[in-house]
Amino acid sequence: MNEDRVESRIETLTEEKRQRFEDRLSEREPELREEIFERHQDDITNQLLDDKSELNNFNVIVSGFRNRSETGYRYIRTEPFIHKNKRNVDILIAHPEAGVAVLVEYERTLASGTDEKLEKFKRRKEFVEGGGDDDLDTNEYLANVLSTNVDAIDYVISSQHTPQDRLKAAGERKELSFCVWDLADHGVRCSIYYFPIKEHKTAPFKGHTEDELETYIIDTLANRVPKQDYLAFTFSSSKYLKLKHMAFVLVTRYHSKGNETFTYEDWENLFAKQDVELNNYLDQEKQTLYQNFISYGKECNVVVLEEDRGDLLKDGYRIKSSATSDGEKLEAELEEKMAKDRMGDDLKEELLKLKWDLLEDVQSTGETTISDFVDR
C-alpha cells in the first residue's frame, strides 16, 4: 500500500462510489487526526514529566552544593563530557582549590537493573580514568571547565533508591569501587546520605578522596539543607522540554520587554549568565545546544528566522506565538506545536491506511466479498 496505489484506486471509482468514499473519509479523518494528535500529546506530556522528575533529583544535588560556606566543594555544572554522548556524566561537583572533581551519575533507582547500571557506570569511570580518547581528553576538559588541573576524581552514583546490600554484592561482582549518594527530597529541604562500596572486602578504597567532603555530607547534607528548583533543563533533557522552556522564557523574559528578535548572545545571556542552566558550559557545547534548539524550533514552527545574517549565531530569530502574557495559552500552544510536528509521519501512514480501508469497503458494496464478513 502506498500513496500512488491509493490515489489510482480512487480514480477508478464510479461517481457514486467516489462520493461515498469522500463522505466517509471526511467523517473519519478529523477523528483520526484528533486521535493521533492526542496520542502524541500524551507522549510529550509523559516525556516532560520524566524530565521533570530527573531534574528534581539533579536539583537535590545542586541544592546540596550550591556555594555553601561550610565546604570548598561546590556545584559546577550538568553533563560534563556531553559531546561524547555515551560517556557524559550527569553532574560535576568540584573543589577546584584542592584539585578534586566529583563526577555524579544519577539513576532513577538502583533497586533494579543494578548490574547493568553499574556496568554502564564502570565503563564511564574507566573512560575518565584512562584520560578519555582521541576525541576527548577528559583531564584537559576538566581543567578547561575548572580553570585548574585536577589531581583526583571521585566517582559517585546517586539515586533515591540505594539498597546497600544489593549494591555491595553488585559492586563485588563488577569489581567496582565507588561512592553512593542517597538522595531525599522533602519539598523545601533535601538531604543526601553517603556510603562507599568496595570492589572487594579487602580493597584499600576509602570512599571520597578528602575527609572534608565526607564530613560535609554527614554533618550538613544528611541533616537537610534548603532545596530550590535551580535547573529547568540540561543538555540531554528531551528536545520537548528544552524547546518548551527556552521558548517560554524567551517570550516572557525577552520578547515581552519589547525585543523583537533574539540572537545567540541574548539566548546565552538568559540561560548561562542571568540564570544557572548553562553555567560553566563550554562555548562549543552551548553553541551546539543553540543550534539544536533553533533547528527543532523551526521544524515545529516555534522559532522563525527574522534577520538572516548568514551565520546561525548572529541571525535574528523570533519565537512565534499568539500568546504573550497568558502563560497557560503559551504553554499549551508550544506543546500543541510539538505534538503536531511529532504526529506528522504517523498521520500520513494512518491516513493512508484509513483511505485503503474505506476503498475496500466502498468497492465491495454491491458485491459480496470477504470484507462483508469482517466485523467492522
Added chain:
Amino acid sequence: MASENELSASTLDDLLPEAKARLDEDERGRFRIICLSTGLIWEKLLEITRGYFDITEQGDFYQLYTTHKRHNKKFHVYLYLYQHPGTESPIIFTLNSYDDFRRSAHRMIKKTEDLYTLWIRPGETSELRERILDKEGIRLTGFDYDTFGKEEHKGERRPGYKRSGSHDSEDAEHVLEEWKMEYGIAPTQLRFDLPSKGQFHFSNDGEFVLTEGDTHFLYEEVVELALEKSHPLSETVQSSELKVSTQEGIDEIEERPLEMKIPDSLDYEDVDNLVSAMKQDDFYPYSYQAAPGSLLLSGRIMDEQNGGMISVATDGETMTILPRYESGFDSLIRFYRFIVEQVDPKTSIQIAEV
C-alpha cells in the same frame, strides 16, 4: 489650557498648602497621595515614566502629564512624582480622580517590572488604624472589607463564606472589631473623620485620599507613618535575588531566597484550589510538580502582569521563592500578597538562611 488639576509648587512645603487651597475652593475635589515601592534606580524610573507621560522637572517634583478620553470627553491628568527623602520611595501627588490615575499611572505600574504600589499588610493596617485613632478627636467613620485566608472562616458566625463590602456608620470602629471577630473580615480601606482637620481615607494599596481639610496632617501624620510601617517589607523583598558571578573562571550561584512561613499550612488537597486562585491573580504555575502526601511542590511561576518568573519550593508550611532570569521584586511581593490574602493572612516573610 491650564487645568484645574495642575499644581505649580516646586517644593513639598509649597505643594501641600497649594493643594489645600484647591480643596477649599472645590467641594468635590480630592487630594491623593499614592505611595509606590521600586527596585529601580531613579533615572531608570524616569525613563520608563517617559514612555507613558510627558514629563517636566518642577523643583523637587516631576510633573507627569497625559490625557485620556471617556465618553468623548478629554481628561487632563497631572501627577506629581516625588522621592521620599527617608525611604527613597516614589510618591505621587495629584488632584485628579482615581479613575484618571487608574487609566494612566496604574497601567504603567502594573506592566513595569520592579515597580509596585506600597502594599500595607493586614497586620500593618490594624497598627496604622490604632496609631491614627490614638490622635485626639479622630474617628473611624467607615471601611471596605474583604475576607482573607484559605478557609475564609476564621469568624464565629457561619464560617466558610467569602465576604466583602463597605460599611459606614457613626460606630464604625466598634462594628469593625465586632465583624472581625464574628465574620473574620479584614479592612481594605479605612475612612476617618477628624474635626477641624478634615476627612480622609486610605487603602491597603498605598493610596491616601483627603476629601477635605489639612494636607499637612495627611502627609506627615498618616503617609509618613504608613511608609515607616510598610517600607521595610519592600526593602526585604527587593534584596532577594539569584545571580551568577564568575570567580577565578568559574560561574557560581549567588542567591538570597525569601522564606515564607504559613501557619495555616497547605495540604496536597489544596493544590487544585491554589492553582486556580493563582490563575485568577495573574500567576501561572508554568512548570511544577506536586507530590502526594504533605504538599511538596516545586517549580516555576510566571507573573502574567509583567512576564516575571519566580521559582518556588514548599512543603506546605514553609515556602521559599527566588526571582529567576532577573525578574523584578514586584512579582515576589505580589506572590507573597497572594499567599497572605488567599492562603493565610498570618504568613510571615524573611530572607532565608542559606
